[in-house]
Amino acid sequence: MSPAAMLSTLTLFVVLLLPGPSAAASHGQRRPNDLVHLSCVHARYPSLCFRTLASYSGPANPRSIAQAAVGASLSRARSVSGFLRGQALGQGGHLSKREQAALGDCVEQISDSIDQLSRTLRELQHLKGETLQWQISNAETWVSAALTNEDTCLDGFEGVDGKVKTDVGRRITRVARLTSNALYMIVRLDVSRGRPKGRVYP
Template sequence: METLFFLLTTLLLISSSVKSKPDAASDHDLVRSSCVHASYPSLCFRTLSSYSGPADTPRDLAQAAVKVSLSRARKVSTFLTTRVTGKSQRERVALSDCVEQISDSVEELSKTLRELKHLRGETFGFQMSNAQTWVSAALTNEDTCLDGFEGVDGKVKSDVKKKMTNVAKVTSNALYMINRLNESRR
C-alpha cells in the first residue's frame, strides 16, 4: 500500500512539473494566419512552421522571421566569399560589391534581432522604427547587389541572383512580421 501511495505521489509530482506545450496545430494556425498576407506567404509558412524555437506570439514570429533571414544571409555571405569567383573584371567588381552588401545586411539583421529581443514598453515605438529601418536597409542592400550584375550574363550572375533573391524574399517576410508586430501593439 505504501509503495502504491509513493508511486502515485511521484507520478502526480512529475506530471505537475512537466510544462505542457501547446499543440503543433495551434502553432501552425498562428503561423498560417500571420503569413497569409506576407509578400511570399507559402515561403513564410514553410520557413516559420519548421522553425524550432517558440512561435507563440507576434513577437516570437518576428524574431523567428529575422533569424531565418539572418541565417540565409550568412550562408550567402559564405557562398560569395568562398565559392564564387568572377571570370571577367565586371563580374569580380560585382561580386566584391555583393560581398560588401550582404555583409551590411548581416549586420543590419543582427541589430534588428538584438532590438526585437529587448523590446520595452516605453521605447517600443523607437525600437520598432529601428527594426523596420534596418530590415528595409538589408532589403535595399540585397537589391543593390543584384543591380551590380546589370549587363553581365552567365553562371555567376544566375547563381548570385538565385541566392540573393531567396534572401530578399525571407527578408521581405521578416519586414512584414515586424510591421505586424508594430501594428499589434497599437
Template sequence: MGSTFFLLTLLVLLSSSAAVESKPGASSDLVRSSCVHASYPTLCFRLSSYSGPANTPRDLAQAAVKVSMSRARWVSTFLTTRVTGKSKRERVALSDCVDQMSESMEELSKTLRELKHLRGETFGFQMSNALTWASAALTNEDTCLDGFQGVDGNVK
C-alpha cells in the first residue's frame, strides 16, 4: 500500500512541475529528494532500486507506476496460492482481493500509458486522468483490505 501512496505523491509532484532537463547525477538526487518527502521514505528508497535511472519527475512517476504494478501482480499471485484449506469466508475475501488487485493493475496500466504520452496542450487533462486512475488503484487496494475485516484465522 505504501508504494501506491508513493506513486500518488510522485504524480502530484509531476503534475505541478514543468519538464526538467537531465543533469549528471540527477537520477539519484531526484529519487533522494522525492523519497525524503514520501510517507514511507525507507520503503521509497528500497523500491527505487527497481526503477532504473529516473532523470525527470516523469521518469520517476513512470517507475513508481511500474513498481506498483509489479507489487499488485505479486500480491494477486500470492493470494491465489493461499485459498486452499481456508474457510468459505476466507476464500471469498481472498478471491475478492485478487479481483481488486486485477482492477488495480488495469488502472495502473492506464496511468502508465497516459504518463508515457504527456503533451503540453493536454498536460492538465492527462495528469487528471493519471491521478484518477492511480487513486482508483489505491481505493481497490483499500477495498481488498476491508474485505478481511471480521475474518478470523491466519489469512489476515
C-alpha cells in the first residue's frame, strides 16, 4: 500500500473512532494516564501503545501524547540502527551476498526513518497557530515515509533464510508497529483540530 493510501485509510479509521466533542472538551480535566488510555484504545497496536506510554507523566494533552509516541518510535529506530550496523560489521564475512545487500539497504532505510522521525518530533515540539495544519500535515507525511522505509527494509529480506533475517525481522517489526501507532496519534491530533472528514492529505 502506498504512503498516501495508507494515510487515507488510517485517517478515515480515526475519524470513525474519535470521541465526540464532549469527550474532547474534557481533556483538560483528565490525568495523563486517562488520556493515554483514550489515545491508545483504537491504535492499530493498542497493547503495544499502552505498554510504550504506561509510564507517561507529561502534560495531559493530545499533542504531548503524540510527541511521546513519536519519541518512542525514534528511540527504538536508533537502537535498531545500532544493531543493524553491528551486524553488518561483525558478520560481514559470514553472510551471503543476498544477506549483505539486504542488510546494507536496511541500514540506509532505517537511517532515513530516523531522520524523518526526528524532523517529525521537532515539528510537533514547535507547533504554531498560524501554521498548525501545515505542520501537522508535514508530520503525517514524514512518519508515513518512515513507516514505508521500515516496511521496505523487511521486504528486502524476502527469499532470505537464517538467523540474521529472524533477528532483523523481529526488531524492524517492533519499530514499524511503534511508528504506525505514532502515525495514528498524529492523524488523531489532526482530525481533532478540525480537518474535513474524508479528505486525503499528502
